[in-house]
Amino acid sequence: MTAATATDRVVEGRGRPRRVEAMLGAVSDVWFMTRRNLVHISREPMQLSDVTVQPLLFTVLFVYLFGGAIPLPGGGRFVDFLLAGVLTLNLVTSTMGTAVGLSTDLHEGVVDRFRTLPMWRTAVLVGRSFADLLTSLLCALVVALSGLAVGWRPDASIISILGGFSLVLFFAYAVSWMAACVGLNSKSPESAASFGFIVLFPMTMVSNAMVPTQHMPGWLQAITTWNPVSAVVAGTRKMWGNPNPSAMIHAWPMQHPIETALLWSLAILALAAPLAAHLFRLHTTE
Amino acid sequence: MPSMMIEVEGLTKRYGETQALAGVDFSVESGSILGLLGPNGAGKTTAVRILTTLALPDAGRGRVGGIDVVEHPGEVRRRIGVAAQDATLDPLLTGRQNLALVGGLSDMSRSASKARAAELLEQFELTDAADRVLKGYSGGMRRRLDLAASIMTRPPVLFLDEPTTGLDPTSRQRVWESIRELVAQGVTVLLTTQYLDEADALANQIVVIDHGKVIAHGTPRELKAASGSARLEVALSAPHPGAIAAIAPLVVGPVHLSADGRRLSAEVDASSGIATSVVRALDAVGVLVDNIEMRQPSLDDDVFFSLTGGHVSTTDADDAVDLGAARSVAGVLEHSSNVDAVEVGA
Numbered sequence: 001m002t003a004a005t006a007t008d009r010v011v012e013g014r015g016r017p018r019r020v021e022a023m024l025g026a027v028s029d030v031w032f033m034t035r036r037n038l039v040h041i042s043r044e045p046m047q048l049s050d051v052t053v054q055p056l057l058f059t060v061l062f063v064y065l066f067g068g069a070i071p072l073p074g075g076g077r078f079v080d081f082l083l084a085g086v087l088t089l090n091l092v093t094s095t096m097g098t099a100v101g102l103s104t105d106l107h108e109g110v111v112d113r114f115r116t117l118p119m120w121r122t123a124v125l126v127g128r129s130f131a132d133l134l135t136s137l138l139c140a141l142v143v144a145l146s147g148l149a150v151g152w153r154p155d156a157s158i159i160s161i162l163g164g165f166s167l168v169l170f171f172a173y174a175v176s177w178m179a180a181c182v183g184l185n186s187k188s189p190e191s192a193a194s195f196g197f198i199v200l201f202p203m204t205m206v207s208n209a210m211v212p213t214q215h216m217p218g219w220l221q222a223i224t225t226w227n228p229v230s231a232v233v234a235g236t237r238k239m240w241g242n243p244n245p246s247a248m249i250h251a252w253p254m255q256h257p258i259e260t261a262l263l264w265s266l267a268i269l270a271l272a273a274p275l276a277a278h279l280f281r282l283h284t285t286e
Numbered sequence: 287m288p289s290m291m292i293e294v295e296g297l298t299k300r301y302g303e304t305q306a307l308a309g310v311d312f313s314v315e316s317g318s319i320l321g322l323l324g325p326n327g328a329g330k331t332t333a334v335r336i337l338t339t340l341a342l343p344d345a346g347r348g349r350v351g352g353i354d355v356v357e358h359p360g361e362v363r364r365r366i367g368v369a370a371q372d373a374t375l376d377p378l379l380t381g382r383q384n385l386a387l388v389g390g391l392s393d394m395s396r397s398a399s400k401a402r403a404a405e406l407l408e409q410f411e412l413t414d415a416a417d418r419v420l421k422g423y424s425g426g427m428r429r430r431l432d433l434a435a436s437i438m439t440r441p442p443v444l445f446l447d448e449p450t451t452g453l454d455p456t457s458r459q460r461v462w463e464s465i466r467e468l469v470a471q472g473v474t475v476l477l478t479t480q481y482l483d484e485a486d487a488l489a490n491q492i493v494v495i496d497h498g499k500v501i502a503h504g505t506p507r508e509l510k511a512a513s514g515s516a517r518l519e520v521a522l523s524a525p526h527p528g529a530i531a532a533i534a535p536l537v538v539g540p541v542h543l544s545a546d547g548r549r550l551s552a553e554v555d556a557s558s559g560i561a562t563s564v565v566r567a568l569d570a571v572g573v574l575v576d577n578i579e580m581r582q583p584s585l586d587d588d589v590f591f592s593l594t595g596g597h598v599s600t601t602d603a604d605d606a607v608d609l610g611a612a613r614s615v616a617g618v619l620e621h622s623s624n625v626d627a628v629e630v631g632a
Binding site (some may be wrong): 117118 | 304335338339340342356360362364366370372373374376387391393419435632
C-alpha cells in the first residue's frame with residue numbers, strides 16, 4: 001500500500017510533462033498502427049474491391065435497374081435520389097472489414113508482440129479505424145465519380161456537398177467501432193464477416209436508401225423512419241440538394257435528418273468506442 | 287542495477303482446469319542465462335507470459351529489474367525484449383518494416399530505429415530478405431527476425447520462449463551464437479527450452495519444471511553429476527570368456543552381457559581416458575573390439591525423463607511419489623549449488 005501511494009505521488013509531482021509525453025506517445029502509436037494497416041491494404045489490393053469495384057457496380061447497376069421502375073413521390077430524377085443511398089450502403093457495409101481485420105489481428109500472435117511493447121494498447125483499434133476511414137474516403141470518391149458518370153448532379157454549394165459526404169463518412173466511422181466490438185468478440189475472422197450479412201446489410205436495406213418509403217406498409221415505414229440509416233441518407237440528400245421524398249414524412253427524424261444523423265453517430269461512437277477498448281483489454285488479459 | 291534481474295516467488299496460475307503453475311520460485315542473476323527446462327505443458331510459457339506482462343498470476347510475485355510485473359507493467363515493458371514461441375511478427379510487413387514498427391512503438395526516434403533495424407538485419411544475416419514480405423520467410427529466418435525484433439531497443443532483460451524449436455541444426459547454431467553474443471554484452475536472458483542440450487550449451491543455471499513445479503535446479507554440471515555416471519557399450523567381434531573380467535576393474539557396478547555374448551555394457555565414471563583404458567584392457571586379453579560407445583552424462587532425454595518423472599505417472603498417487611523423489615534431488619542440488627556458485631560465475 002505504502003509503495004503504491006509513494007509512486008502515485010511521484011507521478012502526480014511531475015504530472016503535466018508526463019501526461020503530455022504520454023499523449024504524444026499515443027499519437028505516435030496511432031500513426032504507426034494506421035500505417036501498418038495501410039501497408040496491409042497495399043499488400044492485398046483485392047481487399048479494396050469492397051470500396052472500389054463494388055460501389056462502382058452498385059451505382060451503375062441500381063441506376064439502370066431501378067431507374068425507370070421507381071417513381072419518386074414529389075418528382076425528381078432517380079439517379080439524383082439514388083446516389084446518397086448507394087454511398088451509405090457501400091460505406092456502412094464496408095465496416096465489415098474492420099470486424100474481420102481486428103478479429104484476424106487478435107487471432108494472430110502479433111497482438112502479443114504489441115502488448116509487450118511500451119505502447120498505448122488502444123492504438124491497435126484507433127489505428128485500424130483510421131486506416132478504414134481512409135479507405136472509406138476512397139470509396140466515397142469512387143461513388144461520386146461513377147455517379148457523375150451516370151448522370152448524378154448535386155444542386156448545392158461545394159461546402160454543402162462536402163458536408164453531405166462528411167455526414168455519411170462520420171456515421172460509417174461510428175458504425176466501424178460497432179463492427180470493431182463484433183470483431184473483437186468473434187471466434188474467428190469468418191464469423192466476424194457474417195456480421196455484415198446479418199446486421200449491416202438489412203440495416204441499410206430496410207431504410208429509404210434505395211427506394212422511397214411512402215408505399216411501404218405502416219409497420220415497415222415506422223422502422224425505416226426511425227432507422228438511423230434513413231436519417232443519414234435523407235440528411236445527405238438534403239445537403240446535396242437532391243430529391244428527398246422522406247421530407248414529406250411527418251416524423252421528427254425525417255424532418256430533422258441532419259441533426260438526427262449526427263446524434264445517432266455521436267451516440268454510437270460514444271458507446272461503441274469505449275466498449276471496443278474494454279473488449280480489447282478483456283480479450284487480451286489472461 | 288539489482289543483482290537479481292528476474293525474481294519469481296511462489297508464482298501460481300490456473301487456466302480453467304489446468305494448474306499451469308503451482309508455486310514456482312527462481313531468480314536470474316544479472317548478466318546470466320537461466321534455462322527454464324521442461325516438457326510441453328510444464329508451465330514454461332506461462333511463467334514467461336506472466337513475466338512479460340501478458341498474463342496475470344493468480345498468486346505470487348514476479349519482478350523484472352526490481353519492478354513488479356503486476357503493479358507496473360508499463361515500466362517492465364520498457365526494460366524487456368520478448369521472442370515468443372509462436373512468431374509474433376506481422377506476416378504482411380517486410381522484415382525491415384516489422385523492425386521499424388517495433389522501434390516506432392517503443393518510442394525510438396525515426397533515424398535511430400532505421401539505423402538499428404539495418405544493423406540487426408546485417409547481424410542476423412537477413413539483409414537480402416529485408417525488403418521481402420514475411421510470408422516468404424523460412425522458419426529459421428522468422429525466428430532470427432523475431433530475435434532481432436526482441437532486441438531492437440537493446441533491452442537489459444530478454445525472454446526467449448523456445449527460440450530454436452523447429453529449426454534445422456544450422457539455424458539453431460546461429461541462434462545460439464546470437465544469444466551468447468548478447469549475454470557477452472551484459473544482457474540477462476531467461477530461456478525456455480525442451481532441449482537439454484540447448485540448456486546445457488547456453489545456460490549458467492538450469493531450472494527444471496514439470497506440472498507447474500520446480501523439480502530441480504542447479505548448474506548444468508551439477509545436474510549432470512546428479513544424473514549419474516556415463517554408460518559404456520562395447521561391441522565385440524566374437525564372444526570372449528575373458529572380456530567381462532578384463533573391464534570389470536574399470537567400471538562401476540556389474541557388467542551386463544547380451545544374449546549373443548557380443549555386447550557388453552556398464553556404468554562408468556566419466557574420467558578422462560576411460561575409452562582408451564577399456565580398449566587397452568580388452569586388447570591385452572586378446573579381445574577384438576568392433577565398436578565402443580560412451581554415452582556421456584550430458585543432459586540427454588533419459589536423464590530428463592528420470593528428473594521429470596517422464597510420461598509414466600498417470601495417477602495422483604504416482605505423481606506424489608515422483609514429485610517427492612524429485613524434490614529430494616532438488617534439495618541436493620540446491621545445497622551443492624551454494625558451494626559451487628563462485629566457481630560457476632568465474
